[in-house]
Amino acid sequence: MTVETIAVGQEDPCRGRTMRFRDNVSGYDIRVATPNRSPGLWHRYLAGARDAYRHFGNETTLDYDGVLDGASTALFFAATDSHDRVVGGLRVQGPYIWVSEVGSLTPWAGRPGAADLGLMMARRIPRGVVESRAAWVARDAPRRDDLAAAISRCMAHAPRILGARYGFATVASFTTGRHSASGGVQAQSIPPVPYPDERYRTLPIWWDTRTYHVFADKLQYLLMRGELRTMGLAEPRSRRPHRLPGHGGEECYAYGR
Template identity: 85%
Template sequence: MTVETIAVGQEDPCHGRAVSFRDNVSGYDIRVTTPNHSPELWRRYLDGARAAYRHYDNEPALEYDAVIDGSSTALFFAATDPAGEIVGGLRVQGPYIWVSEVGSLTPWAGRAGAAELSLMMARRIPRGVVESRAVWVARDAARRNELAAAISRCMAHAPRILGARYGFATVASFTTERHRASGGVLAQLIPPVPYPDERYRTLPIWWDTRTYHVFADKLQYLLMRGELRAMGLAEPRSRRSHRLFGHGEEECYAYGR
């Protein structure tokens, strides 16, 4: 099943400048910019991603040659240590216009859940969908777990920076708790797929900028509020008096089944 729809427009996400914040838990600085604005940083981020993906023998999933020119990347996040070395980051695509643009849906083609996942994407695209890709954290980074949590929060920040409602990613099953802590919700009833190979079980996950604060863990939410302020962005509503229908699966229409 192929579903196409029209997306919202996009403005310059960084307003011609880079923005940044410090992760107060891991101590790393995280810069948000575009390949055009910061080409040297972009190359260093992507080379770090290639080294990380190569270590785990899944470099083809990075699509390095296809993305190195930066044209498919709306913005990227790069975490740096005090010496200026890049120790992690991610890049963001979108907002999408067509479901067929979302190449990360391909692993579900011909499998259970493919039609449902395409429909989820089609329902959201008119309100804006951006996708986090090439996510990595250096294996030898100090406070690596804390840095990984900060990178997950960046995945939640991406749609707000780009003026979209939804963030999307396909993630390894062993990382889902970290992403849930930042307000991510697993797509309901979509079975995992063995991607990029049989060693992994990959799942789709969503962030809704209107409601992720309801699902996020308290500490992560507080950190996210501070990071948004540091980037000069409006904070999400802080009402946290209830959880919609549960933390585990995507069960409210606000996330759109």
């Protein structure tokens, strides 16, 4: 099986130009940009996010007014269809300097796992932590599941683009399968929390740019390698070592310590 990614641009979003690639599985173009350099695309991405979050009654978690000016967003990913309609994306914060900057840790305050999660963050910040937030996919997008998988791969790409070692996100428990496929690993011993309400179980996920290829599914890993090449970024190691029997999970590779 051959997996090919079509190159449609290789610019650096942090220098004011749009980086982009096409996902041949979902068929969508994915652009990587900054709000100040691509304000039109930013506002279209954010409007789509607001509609998606509003549909599920979660609009307050988006903090639309607070992020509208783009100041807290280091870069964002926007998936577009053949008509240039934004049909999904996410935004990225960081790299963080202080644990107190990570507002998504707040739902664990006063709950089991809060201290351990804060310690995980504190240990990683010196090596670089960026966080993916406000991920969404349009409900009417064709091949929606494939697009959702591509958005999860963007979470793995974000730290590499921004020169950080770790990617972080807090996600609904029913999405962990696709994040695991892109190399994300659930933080060990951190119980999920009912956030933003009792309908959800939210948990923390880490991507380590040095080891996520060990955990990623083969197809997703091949897609990520192609996307990284298209964006002109260094690829993860091609060798995929096996996890030791009886020692699976993040703690074997320092994800959860």
